[in-house]
Amino acid sequence: MTKIIYIAGLGHSGSTILDMALGCHPEIVGLGEIYAVFNKKKTSELFEKSTCSCGKKGIDCYFWKDLQKISASELKTEEKYKKLIEIFTEKYGENMILLDSSKNSYSYLRFLNKEYDLRVIYLTRDYRSWIYSRFARTRKPMLFLGLRWYLENRKLLYVLKKYNLKIMTAGYEELSVYPEFILRKISDFTGIDFSDKMLYPDNTKSHIINGNISRVDKNKRKAFFYDVRWMTSGRLARLSSIFAVFNKFNRSLVFSNISGKEKTDFYIFGNERKKSLLKNHNE
Numbered sequence: 164m165t166k167i168i169y170i171a172g173l174g175h176s177g178s179t180i181l182d183m184a185l186g187c188h189p190e191i192v193g194l195g196e197i198y199a200v201f202n203k204k205k206t207s208e209l210f211e212k213s214t215c216s217c218g219k220k221g222i223d224c225y226f227w228k229d230l231q232k233i234s235a236s237e238l239k240t241e242e243k244y245k246k247l248i249e250i251f252t253e254k255y256g257e258n259m260i261l262l263d264s265s266k267n268s269y270s271y272l273r274f275l276n277k278e279y280d281l282r283v284i285y286l287t288r289d290y291r292s293w294i295y296s297r298f299a300r301t302r303k304p305m306l307f308l309g310l311r312w313y314l315e316n317r318k319l320l321y322v323l324k325k326y327n328l329k330i331m332t333a334g335y336e337e338l339s340v341y342p343e344f345i346l347r348k349i350s351d352f353t354g355i356d357f358s359d360k361m362l363y364p365d366n367t368k369s370h371i372i373n374g375n376i377s378r379v380d381k382n383k384r385k386a387f388f389y390d391v392r393w394m395t396s397g398r399l400a401r402l403s404s405i406f407a408v409f410n411k412f413n414r415s416l417v418f419s420n421i422s423g424k425e426k427t428d429f430y431i432f433g434n435e436r437k438k439s440l441l442k443n444h445n446e
C-alpha cells in the first residue's frame with residue numbers, strides 16, 4: 164500500500180523546508196502543495212512560469228510535466244490524486260513514499276486515509292515568530308495576527324482529529340534548532356530509517372512547483388536556519404502579557420518533542436549527561 168506523508172499546519176510555518184529535507188531521504192519524494200497545483204485557476208501559468216525545486220519549469224520537470232492536463236481537468240480532487248499516484252508509482256516504484264505538504268485540513272485527507280497509509284506531521288511555528296514574520300510582511304495589527312494564529316491552529320487541529328488521522332506534532336523551532344533530533348522522531352513516526360542526507364535540504368529530490376519561494380533560494384536550502392529577529396521586537400514584547408494565554412497551546416504544538424518528561428535531561432543539555440561526563444573526566 165502506498166505510504167503518504169502529509170505536512171499540515173498554517174502557512175509560513177516551514178513546511179517547504181521540511182518537504183525538501185524529507186525529500187532528501189532515499190525513500191521519499193516530496194511534491195509540495197498538491198492541492199494548490201490541482202486547484203490553481205491558471206494551471207498553465209503555474210506550469211509554464213513557476214520554477215520547481217528541481218530547478219526546471221513545471222512543463223519540463225521530471226515529475227510534473229505529465230500532470231498538467233490532469234491538474235487542469237474538471238476531475239474531482241480524489242480522481243486527480245489517484246492519477247497522480249499512478250504516475251508517481253510508474254516513475255518511482257511501489258515502495259517510494261509520497262509527500263504532500265498542502266497544509267490545510269482538506270476533505271480529500273479522509274480519502275487518502277482510507278485508501279493509503281497516511282501519516283500527518285502537524286508543523287507549527289511559535290506564535291511570536293509567526294506573528295513577527297506576518298507583521299513584517301503585511302503590517303496587520305499583531306493582536307489580530309495572534310488571534311489568527313490561535314484560532315486557525317485550533318480549527319485545523321480539530322478537523323484533522325475529527326478525520327481520525329495518525330498525527331505527530333512538531334515545532335518549526337524544534338526542527339530548525341535541533342534538526343537531527345526532530346528528523347529522527349519523524350523517521351520513527353513514519354516508519355523509515357533516519358538518513359543524515361535530510362540535514363541538507365539543498366540535495367532534495369522533491370518536486371515543488373507550488374510552495375514557499377525558499378524552494379529555489381540557494382542560501383536557504385543549504386541547511387536549517389532560524390530567524391531570531393522576533394526576539395528584538397519591542398512591539399511584540401509589549402504585547403507579551405496578553406499573548407501569554409497562548410503559551411500552553413503553543414508549548415503543546417511547538418515544543419511537544421522537547422518538553423515534558425525529557426525537560427531535565429534533554430538532548431545534549433541533560434543533567435544526566437553532565438553528571439556522567441563529570442564522573443569520567445573530573446570537574
Ligand SMILES: [Zn+2]
Nearest residue numbers: 215217224370
Ligand atoms: Zn521538478
